[in-house]
Amino acid sequence: MLLIISMFLGGFSHQALAVKGVVFIHGTGYQTNAEDDYWTSDFINSIMSGNNNPHLVINCDFEQYIWTERASVCVADQIYRWGLANQITELYLITHSNGANVVRWILSNPTWDSRYPIIITATQNVTAIAPSSGGTPLANAVVNGNIFEQSLGWLLGYASDAVQMQQVEWMEYFNEFWLLGTDGRSLPVPFKVVTGTDVDSSPFDGDSYCGGYSNQVALEFTQNWLDSCSDGFLECRSQEAAGSVWFRDKQVLNGSEPLSHQQSRRACFGLDQIIRNNI
Template sequence: MIRIIFSILFLTFSLNAASNTGVAFVHGTGNQTDALNDYWKSEFVNSVKIGLPDQSKYAVINCSFEEYMWTSPAAGCLAGQLTSFISSEGITDLVVITHSNGGNVIRWIMSNPTWDSRYPDIINKIRWVNAIAPSSAGTPLAEAVISGNVFENSLGWLLGYANNGVRMQQPSWMASYNSSWLLGTSGRPSLPKSFRSIVGTDVETAIWDSDSYCGGYTENLGLEITQAWLSSCSDGFLDCSSQEAAGTVWFRDKSKTKGREPLSHNQSRRKCFNLDTILRNDI
C-alpha cells in the first residue's frame, strides 16, 4: 500500500513538473484595446493569477468582439493572441476564463478545428474553459438593441450599439448557430474540452446594502431595470437558461459565493463575493 501511495505521489509531481500552466482572460462584447483595465479590472486579474505556479503566465485578450464570432477581428484575433501566448510562454496547460460573448468566440474555435490552422493546437492545449455568464443561447436584450427601441440608449454602455456582435446574440440567431456550427448544446456533439458555466441568477440593488455597490452601483441598477424583461432567473442581461445552454454548469452563483450573494452580469467580471478566489483555486 505504501509503495502504491508513493507511486501515485511521484506520478502527480512528475505531471505537475512537466506541465506549464497559463491562464487567458477572454472579454465579452466590445472592441477592447485595454481589457485589463477597461473590462476586467487589474484587481480581479491579479487576484486570479495568484493560483498559477508562475504568475507571469497569463494573457489578457484584446480583440473586437463587435464582429461575428467567426471573423478575423473576433475568432481570428483570439486565435492569434492565444497562439502567441502559448508559443512565447511554452504553455502546455491552458485555462481559459471567458465572460459573456467571449464564451461564444472560444466555443467557435473549439467547435470548428478545421476552420483555421491555429485552432487544433489551441484546443489541444486547453485544459478547460471557465465560462462566466456565457451568452450561449443569446439574450432578448440583443433583439431590443437591434430593433432600436428604448434599450438602445439604456444599454449602450453594456452592449454597444447595433453591431454584428450584438446582432449575433439574438436568441433566434444563436439557436441557428447552435444547431449547425457550434457544439456543446442539447442534441449536439460535445465540445472537445470542458466548457464549464458559472451562472449569475439575480441582481440586487438595495441602496442600503454595500454588496449592491460591488462592481458599480449604477451599472447594477441598469441591470436591475432590464431584468424586468427577462426571466425570474437572470443576471440582468442573460437568462439562466442561456448561460446554461452549452457545456456543463459548474455552479450557480449563490452555491459558492461569499454570503450566498448573486452575481449580476457586471459583477461576474469583477472581484465580487470571492469569485476571484474560486477561479484562483480552480487553477
C-alpha cells in the same frame, strides 16, 4: 508553419513538467486594454496570486461576428504567439459573456484556421462566466425595438454585428449548426459555466456597490426584458444553454450573494478565490 506547430506540440511529450497558461477572454466590445477596462487588474491579480502560471489578457474586436479575423482569429493569433513564447503546454481559458461564444467557435470549427487544432489540443478547461450561449432578448430589443429599447445599447454596444448575433433566434441557429456544447453536441474540452441568477441594487446593502452601484441599478432595470432568473443581461437558461453548470452564484459565493453581469467580471463575493483555487 509545420516546424512551428511541432515546436508547440513538442511540449506535451518532451517537457518534464506541464506549463499551464491562463487566458482571460473578454465579452462584447472592442478592447485595447481589457485588463483595466473590462476585467480590472484587481480581479486578474487576485485570480493569479499564489502561482507562477503565465497569463494572457486578450484584446480583440468583439463587435464583429465571432468567426471573423478581428474576433476568433484574433484570439487564436494572440494565444498562439504567447503560447510559443512561453512554452505553454496546457491552456486554462476564462471567458465572460460573448467571449464564451468566440471560444466555442474555435473549439467547434478546427478546420477554420490552422492554429485552432493546436489551441484545442492544449486546452484543458474553459471557465465560462455568464456566457451568452443562448443569446439575450436585450439584443433583440436593441436591434428590432423602438427608440427607447435601442437606448439599451449602453449595455450591448448598440446594434453591432456581435449584438445582431446574440439575438435569441440567431443563437438558436448557430447552436444547431455551427457551435458545439448544447445537448447532443459535445465540446472537445470541459466547458464549465458560472451562472449569475439575480441583481441586487438596494442602496442600503453594501454588496450592491461591488462593481459599481449605478451598474446594479441599470441591470435591475434591464431585468424587465428578462426572466426572473437572470443577471440583468442574460437569462439563466441562456447562460446554461451550452457546456455544464459548474455552479450558480448563490450556491457557493460569500453570503449566498447573486452575481449581476457586471459583478461576474469583478472580485465580488469570493468569485476570484473560487476560480483561483480551481486553477
